[in-house]
Amino acid sequence: MHKSAANLFKKTRRFADFHVEWLNALEGTLLPLLRDSLSSSSSSTSTQLSSAVHSLHRHLQSYYSALNLAASSSSCQLPQLLYPPWRNSLERPFLFLGDLHPYIFTTLLRSLLENDDHDSDDECAGVFLEENCNHLLGRPWQVLTAWKNPSKYTISRIEQIECGVRLMVPALWDRAKAEQARLADRVADQWTRASGEKTKDMTAVLGKAAAATTQGLAGVFLDANRLRKSVLADIMSATNVYQAGLFLEALAQFLVGLRDPELLEKFQHCPVKMR
Template sequence: MLKAVGLFGRKKTTRQFKDFYAEWFNTLKNTLLPSLRSSMSESDSSLTRLSTQMEALHLHFQSYYDALDLAAQNDVAQLLCPTWRNPLEKPFLFLGDFHPYLFTNLLRSFLTQNDTDSDNENDGDSMVVQCDRGDRDRFDRPWHIATAWRRPSYNLMERVEQVDRGLRLMVPALAARARDAQVGFLERVARNWAFGTHKAAVEEAMAEQNEEMVGVFVDANRLRKSVLVEIMGATSVFQGALFLEGLAQFLVGFRDPELLAQFELCKTPLSKQSRLLAI
């Protein structure tokens, strides 16, 4: 948090958030994610070490959201229209950052995987099982890690349902606030434009809209933070570690050069998209 405050304080700054994100992402990919994986791959790894690595990754995500809030006070426009996001990331964004449903959908994927694993369960004699999710960097996982999502607690299931219910209320409300702010901006400009005060009309409307959009963005960011905290509070240490690993790998995967290259080759031309929409 102190680092975020230093980078994005109340005063205007020339530092672009994309520069902060590049550093944050590199730390996630090259330091924290490998450290967490290493602590999960060791059969004799202590619970304390795993908890420490998991907490470090969780705090890394929280520091990112803190930095987003502070950067919004300086220039919310660069966050709502992030030019540094690639074509794979942009469809998953909601008010400037990844949609909070990403967290709950990822969590449910573990619960669904648990059902699949139950159908292919081994006899339980082996203390280490192969955890292959298509990543060449995966390791053999100790039994207590690999089976962490079997038989999830009732409390976890109940918390997931509560979070989903909250999202179904909050997400549409935030989207409506953003839409109303945009409509209000256009109405204010149009109203004053007729009186010949073009520049003043736009500047006044932009100032009012900026204040509202900062509030909307911060509230959306607070929602993302709270969902992540809820999930971490409901999961066990082993479940939480696997969840954070999956979340980190999800973000890292978006920036995989090979995947991006394949995406660029498979993109549907705009003219064809228009024809499909017209059908």
């Protein structure tokens, strides 16, 4: 059994190094295991899939625990955690307060639901026999139809999760902006009071103001990670094992795909017209 990311991360360790190892474990071990479980047609498919889903979900959860540990262990790490230099130019637009935007979770979830809502009734059924469809797509029928006609409970829970995220994200962002505004106010006020003093005294003024702001932003950062963990946990509780497996597969593919060298190179060389 692999160790949790929170246990693997040490206070003295660079989070950039930890992030690389965490992502390698996701791409090289956990995502292939989940894919194999989603494609398995053995009698123990449900048990295998449940184990794979649990492992990948725990891997995601422990990542945010490790982020919180890094932020709590040293205030010096917070600026890098909020604006991580180890993130590439393709990843940064999807970040919110240092890591993946919670909207990504709910958007992926909604896309799974809506894609099956828009599918034609003649796809697979009526055009191919069930066995032929399974053979072509390589996955058991339970997996292929996991998001077909979800229960009212599942739809209701998804809507509740989306509503909660829409309420929490703006509130967190407002808190972060308020901390930044307080920093400007503190510096302006104390700079005026210290006008004419030695450079050493002015540096102390800036340091004191920055320390107060860092403490406030740390609280926002920790709450943002709690939200990410909570949304993932809520999605797991609202879905069955097949639905959860497909959701986690999509999320893992998204995380891994943003690091794809070929895609990144195309993105970096893509001409953008200024308007």
